[in-house]
Amino acid sequence: MSCTFLAMSLQDLKAVNSYLKSCFLIFPNYNLGHGLMEMAYNEYINEYYAKIGQFGKMKSPFEWDIVTRGLVAMTIEGFVGFFITIMCQYNFFRKPQRLPVSNKPIEDDDIDVGNERRRVLRGDADTDVLKIQNLTKVYKSRRMGRILAVDRLCTGVRPGECFGLLGVNGAGKTTTFKMLTGDESTTGGEAFVNGNSILKDLLKVQQSIGYCPQFDALFDELTAREHMELYTRLRGVPWKDEERVINWALDKLELTKYADKPAGTYSGGNKRKLSTAIALIGYPSLIFLDEPTTGMDPKARRFLWNLILDIIKTGRSVVLTSHRFGDGYMITVRTKASLYVKEVVRFFNRNFPEAVLKERHHTKVQYQLKSENISLAQVFSKMEQVVDVLGIEDYSVSQTTLDNVFVNFAKKQSDNLEQQETVSTGSVQSPIKRILSLLRPRGTTTELQALTVEEPEELESDDEGLISFEEERAQLSFNTDTLC
Numbered sequence: 413m414s415c416t417f418l419a420m421s422l423q424d425l426k427a428v429n430s431y432l433k434s435c436f437l438i439f440p441n442y443n444l445g446h447g448l449m450e451m452a453y454n455e456y457i458n459e460y461y462a463k464i465g466q467f468g469k470m471k472s473p474f475e476w477d478i479v480t481r482g483l484v485a486m487t488i489e490g491f492v493g494f495f496i497t498i499m500c501q502y503n504f505f506r507k508p509q510r511l512p513v514s515n516k517p518i519e520d521d522d523i524d525v526g527n528e529r530r531r532v533l534r535g536d537a538d539t540d541v542l543k544i545q546n547l548t549k550v551y552k553s554r555r556m557g558r559i560l561a562v563d564r565l566c567t568g569v570r571p572g573e574c575f576g577l578l579g580v581n582g583a584g585k586t587t588t589f590k591m592l593t594g595d596e597s598t599t600g601g602e603a604f605v606n607g608n609s610i611l612k613d614l615l616k617v618q619q620s621i622g623y624c625p626q627f628d629a630l631f632d633e634l635t636a637r638e639h640m641e642l643y644t645r646l647r648g649v650p651w652k653d654e655e656r657v658i659n660w661a662l663d664k665l666e667l668t669k670y671a672d673k674p675a676g677t678y679s680g681g682n683k684r685k686l687s688t689a690i691a692l693i694g695y696p697s698l699i700f701l702d703e704p705t706t707g708m709d710p711k712a713r714r715f716l717w718n719l720i721l722d723i724i725k726t727g728r729s730v731v732l733t734s735h736r737f738g739d740g741y742m743i744t745v746r747t748k749a750s751l752y753v754k755e756v757v758r759f760f761n762r763n764f765p766e767a768v769l770k771e772r773h774h775t776k777v778q779y780q781l782k783s784e785n786i787s788l789a790q791v792f793s794k795m796e797q798v799v800d801v802l803g804i805e806d807y808s809v810s811q812t813t814l815d816n817v818f819v820n821f822a823k824k825q826s827d828n829l830e831q832q833e834t835v836s837t838g839s840v841q842s843p844i845k846r847i848l849s850l851l852r853p854r855g856t857t858t859e860l861q862a863l864t865v866e867e868p869e870e871l872e873s874d875d876e877g878l879i880s881f882e883e884e885r886a887q888l889s890f891n892t893d894t895l896c
């Protein structure tokens with residue numbers, strides 16, 4: 413705009429000015445700025461002509477050269493931009509590459525994962541709310557080449573089930589969600605939501621799902637109520653029900669107090685709550701929650717788990733990823749010398765008989781303890797009494813997280829892999845193969861059991877220098893009580 417303004421004032425550059433003005437018409441912000449400037453200038457000149465009585469020379473602001481040209485250009489650009497967006501949405505310019513996927517069993521699958529794969533491929537998961545069959549995603553990147561983000565994922569989620577998707581960073585959890593919601597194309601495989609294919613009936617799929625993405629997709633300037641209004645309309649909630657639905661969602665997520673404040677001013681936890689509320693709009697039968705508890709305080713987390721319980725009680729299903737999960741503590745103790753470790757183990761066996769030994773290095777032991785048995789204050793009180801007596805260098809108490817569960821599981825798996833590698837030469841393993849899933853309600857089990865373990869009575873001193881983990885078969889299971 414400055415170029416055209418400067419060029420306008422110089423006689424020799426008039427042609428350049430006119431040429432630039434035509435070229436810059438493709439920029440909507442130029443049209444807006446230039447149009448406003450021309451209008452103001454025209455108004456000023458009109459005032460002058462009015463004062464000297466030359467009314468015939470006055471120009472309307474809507475003359476072609478003043479604002480109409482810019483308005484027409486912006487209208488055309490709006491339509492063109494809209495069509496380009498639609499074409500991109502439907503992959504008109506670049507058809508996503510599809511690859512055939514083998515139905516053969518994957519050799520190094522975990523037992524549960526292998527069983528689930530067979531169940532899905534047999535067709536036993538056909539009535540599930542969500543059926544994922546060999547879903548595969550390969551990203552192509554100029555710098556990194558081909559990245560296998562999701563490798564032949566097979567699983568089913570039944571009605572009224574809360575399914576946990578667990579994996580290390582980069583395992584492909586978010587990519588899986590993105591493929592299921594239609595954000596990303598699939599490279600291979602297929603998935604069905606309520607029997608509708610994500611490849612053929614994406615619109616129907618999108619109508620049945622709610623999605624809380626990993627990073628809040630919120631508008632800082634809009635309030636929670638305005639967000640709700642936007643999404644109730646996008647989801648086709650009838651006008652007469654709109655207010656009731658909005659108030660229900662705000663109330664359900666305890667956001668009523670902040671309903672009329674801009675989302676940009678919310679804490680991280682309240683932003684996650686708002687994103688979750690948006691995912692609930694329209695009563696979807698399947699809800700994806702990608703790290704819903706990030707940034708939430710313990711009370712809000714507990715509240716969210718209760719909410720998930722309410723959701724699955726209504727027969728709807730939830731698929732979630734979360735790093736925070738357990739309802740216990742991890743107590744890590746580091747001793748001044750390895751000879752004290754035995755004493756620490758004795759102390760735990762005597763004072764915390766229900767504690768589960770998770771790890772033992774030569775000067776470090778880690779125990780998992782359920783929080784319902786003991787309060788945090790009692791843990792600290794008991795530990796403080798023996799810090800000096802047991803030669804404890806330092807200790808920490810933290811909440812059990814899904815990470816702890818995963819790390820234990822991954823360690824167990826890597827041990828198994830190492831054993832297998834001695835038999836067969838190493839084949840490349842995709843990260844998704846390490847996804848731990850299958851968090852299902854089972855019988856009357858009431859706790860999240862990362863690994864079931866026979867607690868050793870006493871550890872021999874010749875264990876020093878070794879890392880010891882639980883020896884029982886690794887299993888992840890919970891029922892709905894775990895969540896609250």
Ligand SMILES: Nc1ncnc2c1ncn2[C@@H]1O[C@H](COP(=O)(O)OP(=O)(O)OP(=O)(O)O)[C@@H](O)[C@H]1O
Nearest residue numbers: 551553559561579580581582583584585586587588
């Ligand atoms: N747009 C992209 N282009 C190229 N590679 C990608 C793209 N998105 C993800 N990836 C790669 O795909 C793999 C899986 O990523 P994804 O984000 O799905 O993992 P994740 O399990 O959700 O991890 P996190 O918990 O850190 O989000 C990673 O190796 C990542 O680098």
